[in-house]
Amino acid sequence: MSLIIRSLSYTHPDGEKLFHELNLTLGKGEKAALVGLNGMGKSTLLQLMAGTILPTSGEIMLSESCWYVPQHLGQYDHLSIAEALKIDVKLNAMQAILNGSIDPVYFTDLDDDWEIEEKAEMALTKWGLGHFSAHQFMGSLSGGQKTKVFLAGIEIHQPRIILLDEPTNHLDTNSRKMLYDLVTQHQATILTVSHDITLLNLLHKTFALSQTGIEVFGGNFDFYLEQRQEKVNALQAKLEEQTKTLKQSQQKARDMAEQRQKKEAKGKSAGQSNSLPRIVAGRLKSKAEQSTAKVLDAHHEKISGLAEHIRETRSQIQQYQALHINIAASHLHHGKILIDANNVNYGYHGNTLWEALSFQVRSGDRLHIEGDNGAGKTTLLKMITGAIEPTEGQYMSPDFSYLYLDQDYTMIKPDLSLYEQVQKYNHDGLQEHELKSLLIYSQFSQEMFDRKCIGLSGGEKMKLALCCLAISKQAPDMLILDEPTNNLDVQSLEILTSAVKNFTGTLLVISHDQHFIKEIGVTSQISLTKNSLHL
Incomplete structure (x- = not known):
């Protein structure tokens, strides 16, 4: 086995327990996906495997060399490319030796890797980064370029175990294809956390991480979805049966209560008519009341247990089912010209981005803006x-309303609590209990209402943003999305995809996620390249 986890537990420094007694096994050469909701700890689990953080208890055993491609959120910006690739010590040793040093320390650091410079240059060039110096800081690179640096490390180190955390984030279409080829052709053991459906379907096993542990599915992501739907169907059938049994038990309890009242009334009547001695009638009445009370108590206990089972089943269904949130669109008639651009361009320091760029956007259009990084x-x-x-050309556009969602969901203010955030969009004066009901529907527990938004994951920010839109009842003429699928877990991606797919207004979207583009029903495309445009 290449990778074994036994009884792994991890507690955050703030005391929050994330994992308890996790177990996972991945065989040599196997390629698997790790899926689960945002906040379940997928990235943390990869960090534990990579050794960047230590577990609270349990074992992690890697039988071979490992390379970790992290999800980067600015935490590596202070490193040079060489430091991010973990080759800085070797490069420094090589330079010292070439400068004439015979210090044994440098030879030990180099470890006979005399071709390290050539290997690094070839790997960076393969990913389109050959023009960067190894001494350049990561902070000066774009998001896609940072990802490519870590991917280049696979070529340099030739690991036998590869851990990938959202490796397609920020990558353009061509780079994604290169990654798909790498995953398909490489002989290493691979474990991937990703929302990229195309990538997930290249993997032969799926690990689903939840609050109850890790569930193993022996197939790719499509297989996992099929199995998940079967579980939902079984749970729905179970819920219907439980609900039916609960109703029957409630009716039986009501019938027994009515019978008790009738018997009590009959006994009272018999006592008053002196048909039975008073002491006998009293004893019979007391005995009947005690017997009926015991039966009723048993039924109430059964009803309480059934109600708890129903709550548990509904909770299980919610874990598997995607939330449905609609984005309302304005009633602007289709075909109205919203944008009319003729020979427009934009320049930085005298350099223009495109050649003459001309296009129209009409209400009802669903446009995909495509292009490589930097286009x-x-x-x-x-x-x-x-x-x-624009610095050149003619650009005409009537006033229209739009909603802009970027990959960081900047409409969510980090210093506000969840409740304060939705209250900010409460233009119609909804009551407190109504706002909290909408938060609960959006899959936020009551314990989270007072939590600051700064601690939310990408998927949680997306759900909160859509919740805010639902509360504001804003109906934009145009929905604009800029790489909206980055940093989302798979279930959050389902929620977003459904919301965008059902949006009936004008749509403009930038995304390198081809599965997302296909699902949302794009009808036309603008392909941007440096100094050229193809409609």
């Missing part, structure tokens, strides 16, 4: 939203 996609969105004006 100016986000700049085009800024032009469309009026944040910047």
